[in-house]
Amino acid sequence: MSALLQRxxxxxxxxxxxxxxxxxxxxxxxxxxxxxRLQYPEDTLAFVVLSTPQMFERAFKPFIAVMQLSDVRDPIDECVAHYFSLVRKNFPDHRIVAIHDFELLPNRRPKVLVQSAAHVAGAAYYYQMKNMQQNPWGEKKICGVCIHPRYGGWFAIRGVVIFPDVQDPSLEQKLPMDCVSTDEKKIELLKRFNFHWQDWTYRDIIDVEERYSEEQKQYFATPPAERFKLLGLKSDC
Incomplete structure (x- = not known):
């Protein structure tokens, strides 16, 4: 069942x-x-959904071209929500629960930890200090980051899609590829991500097949409130 649904x-x-x-x-x-923890039976099938570098050209720009988004807070979120809604429409025989990466509970906790989901699904490796032998930062809080074996850091985890009516006890777990091979390189990755994330060098911690286009880089490098001008939209802020 999982193979059919994935296809x-x-x-x-x-x-x-x-x-x-x-x-x-x-x-x-x-x-x-x-x-x-997600409150579903343990064999419930779910999918983590990533956006690759191609999403900006193939999904986002066409979506912006045809949709009226004068009152939205984040056009990317609206775009991803649109494609998640297509999943519901194309699987009418199944109950679908979609949780976006930006959704929060009333207590402000994320509804789902998408990096953990990407790791257990084998989609991208979640690098955290607790998994390393060396710790140069002591008790300082260091955020972890996922790295994709093909795209490095040039991707995003957009959420999960859960099929509560599908149980698949036979699904075998695929381990994520540990593509940042040494502790020294992993420390360098976390240093770049936590302290120099704005220069984006953490995204190139490994050799990658594809990066964001220059237009896409410009979009994400622009402060969120000013991105509407790039798209010809009016912000509701």
């Missing part, structure tokens, strides 16, 4: 620059704190 998801979303990878709820719940 249908790929046919629907990959032409627009999205990547979908399956995981079981139990895999995710095993690596997150109890307060972040």
């Amino acid at each position: 249908r998801l790929d046919e629907l979303l990959s032409p627009f620059g999205f990547q979908c990878d399956p995981f079981k709820i139990s895999w995710y719940n095993a690596v997150v704190q109890p307060c972040f």
Whole structure:
């Protein structure tokens, strides 16, 4: 069942620059704190959804060209929400629960930890200090980051799609590729991500197949409130 659903998801979303990878709820719940666990049976099938460098050209720009977005807070979020809605429409025989990366609970906690989901699905490796032998920062809070084996840091994790009515106990877990091979390189990655993220060099911690286009880089380098001007939109702020 999971292979069939993945094939249908790929046919629907990959032409627009999205990547979908399956995981079981139990895999995710095993690596997150109890307060972040998803309340579904352990064999429930879910997919993590990534946007690759192609998404900007294949999905976002065409979406902006035809949609009226004068009152939105974030055009990218609206675009991704649109494609998530296509999943619901194209799977009418299934109950679909889509959780976006930006969704929060009333207590301001994320509804889903997308980096953990990407790791357990084998889509991207989640590098964290707790997994390394060396720790040059002591008790200082250091945020982890996912690296994709093909795109390095030139991608984003957009959320998860859960099929509550599909149980797949036979689904085998695919481990993510540990493409940042040494502790020294991993420390360099976390240093770049935590302290120099604005120069984007962490994204090139490995050799990559594809990066964001110059137009896409300009868009994401622009402060969010000013991005509307690049798109010819009016902000509601």
